[in-house]
Amino acid sequence: MATVSITRKVEFSASHLYHNPAFSPEENRRVFGKCNNPHGHGHNYVLEVTVKGEPDPATGMVLDLKELKQILQKEIIERMDHRFLNYEVAELAGQIPTCENIASVIWRLLEPRITRGRLDRVRLYETPDLFVDCYGEGAAGGNGGGAR
Amino acid sequence: MNLHLARRYKFAASHRLHSSTLSEDENWRAYGKCNNPYGHGHNYVLEVAVSGAVDPATGMIANLADLDSFVERAVIEPFDRVYLNEDVPAFRERVPTTENVCIEIYDRLRDFPHAKLERVRLEETSLNSFEYTGDSGKDPR
Numbered sequence: 479m480a481t482v483s484i485t486r487k488v489e490f491s492a493s494h495l496y497h498n499p500a501f502s503p504e505e506n507r508r509v510f511g512k513c514n515n516p517h518g519h520g521h522n523y524v525l526e527v528t529v530k531g532e533p534d535p536a537t538g539m540v541l542d543l544k545e546l547k548q549i550l551q552k553e554i555i556e557r558m559d560h561r562f563l564n565y566e567v568a569e570l571a572g573q574i575p576t577c578e579n580i581a582s583v584i585w586r587l588l589e590p591r592i593t594r595g596r597l598d599r600v601r602l603y604e605t606p607d608l609f610v611d612c613y614g615e616g617a618a619g620g621n622g623g624g625a626r
Numbered sequence: 627m628n629l630h631l632a633r634r635y636k637f638a639a640s641h642r643l644h645s646s647t648l649s650e651d652e653n654w655r656a657y658g659k660c661n662n663p664y665g666h667g668h669n670y671v672l673e674v675a676v677s678g679a680v681d682p683a684t685g686m687i688a689n690l691a692d693l694d695s696f697v698e699r700a701v702i703e704p705f706d707r708v709y710l711n712e713d714v715p716a717f718r719e720r721v722p723t724t725e726n727v728c729i730e731i732y733d734r735l736r737d738f739p740h741a742k743l744e745r746v747r748l749e750e751t752s753l754n755s756f757e758y759t760g761d762s763g764k765d766p767r
Contacts, residue, residue, distance in 0.1 A: 574685025607634035
């Protein structure tokens with residue numbers, strides 16, 4: 479049976495700011511630029527979650543997209559949508575909520591919840607021109623084997 | 627975590643697909659209207675992906691300001707609003723197909739000092755794009 483990737487896309491809107499308390503005000507401004515604005519700013523994030531696996535011969539599905547939608551709703555949307563990421567998302571506490579760190583948190587939240595197929599990629603768009611791909615802790619490509 | 631940070635850039639340029647090793651007829655057969663002697667232009671969209679460890683102090687693989695200024699200097703400045711065949715020395719000898727432009731851009735970006743270049747993807751139009759991940763023989767990503 480062929481291995482297939484399926485991708486589900488969801489959106490959430492959230493605010494954040496970049497600030498490292500270990501940096502001086504000047505250093506924060508220099509490193510983070512306008513993202514250091516003390517009152518924060520927001521984005522419409524677009525999240526694409528890709529699950530890879532062999533379709534179940536009985537259902538023709540890698541996993542039930544309805545189930546994936548529910549997982550994304552519960553784990554990500556309810557946690558992050560219309561939130562100030564620095565203050566309201568416990569998993570990001572003590573981290574700068576960059577696209578890199580948010581994508582890593584999303585990977586950690588989703589991976590244990592995907593029980594059919596395997597989480598292959600988390601792609602998070604902060605704007606249409608900026609996104610991060612997370613492949614988990616695996617080797618480059620994160621497919622757990624094979625020449626990649 | 628294995629993470630790739632990707633950023634999109636835009637430049638507008640013209641080119642003509644014409645190979646000096648082919649006859650006039652062969653050029654026309656190979657390149658069709660792209661062989662038009664006066665050239666034509668595109669709005670190119672360039673996607674650059676880099677990887678590396680996330681710095682705990684900044685939460686970043688690489689500072690976007692560093693990536694932006696590097697790409698701006700290495701690619702956007704020399705490629706934007708130019709005739710690729712004449713204005714970019716590399717394409718005086720090499721046909722500026724989007725494949726070759728993609729490889730040239732990869733070579734110009736591979737020495738980005740703050741993260742590892744993973745891939746260069748170049749959209750010639752919204753309908754066709756080319757991706758180059760270097761000559762490592764690995765699949766994209």
